[in-house]
Amino acid sequence: MVMATTQQQPVQQIQQLQSTNPVEVYSALRTIKNAIIGSNAKKTLYYQLQIIPHVSSLLALDDTDVQIRVQATTIVSSLAHKGEDVAQQLVDGGVMEALIGQVMPGTDAALMEASERALNALLGYKATRMGAEEHTHTMVPYLLSIITEAKESPRMFEMRMHARVELAVLILEKLCVTEARQFTVANTGAMDLLAPLLQRGYPRLQVATLRAFAALSYENMEISRALATVAHDGRMFPQLVAELARHSDADVRLHACLCLANLSRMRALGDARAVLTVAVPALAKLLRGSDVPRLQVIEALGYLCHEDAEIQMAAKNAGAVSDLVAILAEIESQDGADFVDHARNVQETRAVFLALGTIVSAGEECRMRAVESHAMAHLVRALGHSDDGVKAAACLCTQYIVRSVPICRTHVPESGLLRPLLALVRSSATSVQEKATAALINLLPDFSPLRADALKEGVVDVLAQLVESEHVTIRRNALWGLRNLLVGTDDDTRRQIIEHVGIARLSTLAQTGDKAVREQAAGVLQNVTAENEVGAQAVFDALGAPQVVKLLQTLLASEDSAVTVHALYLANNIAVRERSLCELIVGDRGLLQTIVDYARSPVSEAAIGALWCINSIASHRADGDSDSSEPRFLAQLEAQNVQSVLETLLGDPGLCLGVRDRVKSCLDYFSSPAI
């Protein structure tokens, strides 16, 4: 039967590999090679038939015939294209050592070429690159020798020569996967050796060289800055790359932009013009084309725009925002369609939201452009996507878009954003919850029209539960959300938060554990006690006076200035209320001393917080509310030399305006005729 024969053949071919007749072994290898090249199904079949141990052992034997080696090596190369798992198995099977042995001088040229291809394929994955540590010091000099030899050869431009150089450069690129290896390669003089290749008129070689430079400089400030000073033919590296960003070949343009993005991110470009006027428009144009994988362009754009408002604006002006939203519309129109690579669409959707989020993160104009391009509808839809990565990316994008107060007030209420977002906050994968809670934070301030709806949807209860999450980021975000809810809120909401979260719990969170959580918890305590006496009284009722004093002492002793600022305002909120509550602060000399010391803090926020507190303490009058009576707690303040401290501060010409104003206000309490 035809079917049975078809299945038996691969098994027979594998068995034939163990033959003592080299002709049979060669024939079997060649048949297997031609079966698996291009076909993942066949690769899987032979993988399951244990092809790897067979080829590994053939390559490990010293006396294996060259022609058999070539075929076995080509099989290794092809199998490596299957995926990371197979490549790792090949590496674990010891093929790397065999391949490196096969590229040494004196080896048959065809075998050398096959081995270089195999190395390039094997190193195509993060795991195998990371695992190549022990071979790096052998491979790097060898690879550089290929480039040097080609450079010095009069036949440098020959096809086979530059194809070999291309492979060598690609392998070099793949080795630069850690900072240490980046330096290893850079310290060999590779940058000067590679620079002339940028001007060879062979796009594939130029792309390989650009990739190598991108890998060398990725997230490495020192190398990026060194690279910016590399010159060839009288032109500096950034200039060479900027020219390539205008090349007729789309692949060259893309990789040139990636190089510029790396240098820009590491602040290695003295002049940002190359990025603004060349790289950004080039990427925006590539986005509209189909000459290179769109996913790579989207990711490159997002990477370039990260944390740079000027580049983000340039991207907006180049049409990138509307183009990214158009991609979302295009992908959505393909939902459920046949003959569509839906997996790629999911990847692109994710990448679009991340890139869009980056571009709109800093600037109002960019956010408005996104909204005008109807991004909100796509965001809301994406919050209900089946893929967690898409949901998380959409939440991130939402977080940045709703930073805009006008957008929050106008476009967000009608968008239908709240319910799907709350659904993700309530119940989703951790990675999604982290981003969803971060987005929710921006919808809860007092100016947000969605706050009331969120409260009706039970957001307090949700956030109170998330305060107990085992994930730090989610705990922090939940506290931040509560903090925002407390600003300008009514007493019912205030009491609800106090009841659901608990003052004792907030006190514990503010004093122990992760720094970011402590900061937010302290902020919640500050805001709970603000605006009226409800919160302050609740704090004393829950903790008792000694614990409140201890809490303040602990928070004020924190090395984190954000925590101490919250603590100072907490103290202020307590001190400004009932005299009885103020007495508890004033009555502790150590605590009062600490507050007064903060008035002299070089951190202006802390100084202002301390001065407000002093102001609040001094505002309590000895005889009722009469303004002519002296401060009730004058003696305690005098014991801390407060007036002298204030007068010294006022005499400092370098004192910032905000602090100076507070100092003057405080001094008013000490300038009454009664003193």
Next chain:
Amino acid sequence: MTASSAKQTISLDEWERKMRKVPIAKSDLNQLIMNYLIIEGYKDAAEKFSEESGLTSSVDLGSIEERMQIRFAVQNGDIRSAIERVNDLNPDILDTDPRLYFHLQQQQLIELIRQGKSEEALEFAQDELAPHGEEHPELLRELERTMALLAFEVTGESPLAELLDFEHRQKTANELNAALLAAHSQPREPKLPALLQLLAWTQDQLDEKVSYPRINNIVSAVLEEEGKDTSASTPRP
């Protein structure tokens, strides 16, 4: 006044005078010819031309022979042989270009159908093409069309007839040839046709603005004045 009567007119003499001022280096001409010969696969002609013109090619002329053998194999419908030769020449090509690999397998399927080997074709489609299509859904439409050859009798009027046409082999051969050239950093297409296309396009653009002697036959390249008897036209220099 009509648009044509507003057009500037350039005489043949003036045109030729202007053309003579345009410098064309012999070396550039030789490069163009060599480029055409190499990409189109005229190995012997390329070798002879290299010898006679003194032009050194960056391409290993021996590789032209390999590429042409692959091309002929596809044109003759021997896809299996073509694939084996490609894998010997550069095994990375088919592993890194799923679309090209699919088109070669598709052509193989077409050849089996053409030979009337329906059962073998069906098995081939199931074993080779279907898994590939699963990984690359954008190729499934083409697979569906090809499989329809098995389901329907194909006549000259059928939209599927083009698949069985020998021109489809040529299309596949051209795609493979282009990939082989690109793998060695050679241009996928020769420059001469592009220059001729540019000539035709430029003349179309000029036609709207100027009356001038145009080339109406790219083979003879004779300049013909608009509306004039061309029997005494100056032959191309």
